[in-house]
Amino acid sequence: MSILQKILTLFRGTAHEAGQAVVDANALKILDQEIRDAGTELARSKEELTKVMAQRQLQANRSKDRFAKKAEYEAYIGGALRQGNEQLAREVAERLATVETDLKNDEQAIASFDASITQLKTAITATERKLARVKQQVDTVKATEAVQRAQTAVASRHSGANGKVTTALDSLERIQQRQAERGARLEAAAQLESETGDGDLNKRLEAAGLLPESTSVDNILERFREKPVQQLSHEPLSLPAAEVRETDKVERKD
The missing domain is CATH 1.20.5 (Single alpha-helices involved in coiled-coils or other helix-helix interfaces)
Incomplete structure (x- = not known):
């Protein structure tokens, strides 16, 4: 196979796949149209059945008229023979022969019409049943398709939510x-x-006991434990005598 033939084969395969994809994507629409086409053909079949039944009725009416004509000719032949008019009886007998031939043809035509009517009725009934089953199945398919579309939408939203959470x-x-x-x-x-900086140095000096003690509650309590309370009192020292006398004078003036 040459390269050109392979390319053509590839094009045909691609076109087939594309066409099949289009058919699959529009399967329900195509199915609905096929059902409508089948319904149209069924309506036409019913119209044809109506026509055949009408023709059969017309043929039966003509056959009925011929039967009446046959009875009339038979009466004429009997009357002519009773009168001894052989020639007249023969002429009427010739017409009666034609009527009887037509009656035989009518019987065959009516039998053919009856057979056609029976076949058409059987075919129409079977088609109606099949079409009804197909419509029911299509309704089921559509319901399933709707449910699956809803499930797909929910799954898609759930997937999107999971993606957002992630x-x-x-x-x-x-x-x-x-x-x-x-x-x-x-x-x-x-x-x-x-x-x-100084932070680490201060820590090391404090650990070595070289830094002055900081004032804290524990340090204050420790001082009170080590020295008598009197020595730790913060009362003011005794004033000199001169200052005492000056103070007394001020008090007397007041």
Whole structure:
């Protein structure tokens, strides 16, 4: 096979797949149209049945008239023979022969019409039953299709919601990671400041007992335990005698 033939085969295959995809995508629409076409053909079949039944009735009416004509000719023949008019009886007999031939043809035509009517009625009844079953199945298919579309929509929305939740969790994880990194950097900076500044030196001096004691509740209580209360009193010292006399004078003036 040449390259050109392969390319043509590829085009045919692609066209077939594309056509099949279009058919599959519009299967319900195509099915509805096919059902409408079948209904149209069924209506035409009923019209044809009506025509055949009408023709059969016309043929039966003509046959009825011929039967009447046959009875009339038979009466004429009997009357002519009773009168001894052989010639007249023969002429009427010839016409009667034609009527009887027509009656035989009528019987055959009516039998043919009856057979056609029976076949048409059987076919129409079977088609109506099949069409009714197809319509019921189509209704079921449409209901199933609607349910599946709803399920697909719900699944799609659920999938989208899961995707959004996953995205939110990823964002939250990234934020927490950035916060952890920022906290680690701040902790490292504080540690570096403690090691390079006065903080670490003060800690080491305090541990060695070289820093002056800081004032605290524990230190105050410890001082009270080590010294008598009198020595720790904060009452003012005794004033000199001269200052005492000056104070007395001021009080007397008052």
